[in-house]
Amino acid sequence: MEKLIIIGKITGAHGVRGELKVFPLTDDPRRFLKLKECFTCGQDMEKPEAKVCANARMDRGNVLVRFEGIEDRDKAELLRGRFIAVERANAVKLKKDSYFITDLKGLTVIDDTRGDIGKVVDCFQTGPQYTLEIKRSAKKNLLLPFVKVYCYEVSIEEGFIKCRLPEGLYELYD
Template sequence: MHPELDLVYVGKIVGTHGVKGELKVISLTDIENRFNELDRVYLVNEQDHYDPIIAHIESSFTHKNMEIVKFSEWDDINQVEGFHDWYIKIPREERPQLEEDEYYFDQITGLSVVTVEDEFLGTVTNIYQTGSNDVYEVSKEQDDKPILIPALYEVVKKIDLDEQIMIVDLPEGLLDEEE
């Protein structure tokens, strides 16, 4: 891959749709109608490590919880069948600007987590979307049982991306239950 490209995931191709080169895509973003807003994207095959292929979105629509995406470069099912399990990515700098106190998952993953008492809890290793609020999985060591921290204003007091740190005020009993 080109070292100057800093790409982020927006979708995963999981199959074809129809015979005119449309593809079924699982969206990897919370932004509604994301593919309607995109023009140029990069198709990436992470299994075979090919260089990204630049493609242009001609149209997209939602069908049965999938995005159906048509690229202007291909008009036939035979031309796109090989893209199964490829990812759709965009340059990081082309992501939409988020509101204050909103973050992309890749900005949160890897942050050091400390309590308001300055106790190091570990690093954010995963994020779960539960519906009502996200939950951050925090691990100290690979073998340790992770701590699950709700992403609520009452709990997460500060996120400092420059310092790569998250400060939390854990509810009473959370650590006792986890240990």
């Protein structure tokens, strides 16, 4: 099976007819409105189960989704805590210099001055920008704003991010 990309987390059931409340983990929550084939899985993509989306709608920052075969609240509750994922071929098309978080994880971060700093273990949104969490050997993880001024080159194919750390950031984590 092609690599999956997580687009949302199921936070619980909504109502009595099998609808699921989904917290979107995508820049465009409206993408759920066109969702047809997808998978539910664990956080690390384990145990993927194919699902067909019967319908979806927006509701106060969340998305409400109903899958075929999930007709009541009890069945919907069994999916609480699972994630919704799509095959890479069905993922949204990215703009230039945009990346899927799953593709950034595992990349080696190379600073112009210090060389290999560590590997990206997570990427999360902090206000208007994203922040990389970099695992360093035998040291505290380092948080680096994922903005062009600091992270000036990304190569998914070659497995690295080249950066210029802001002055004092490295020392802050030592």
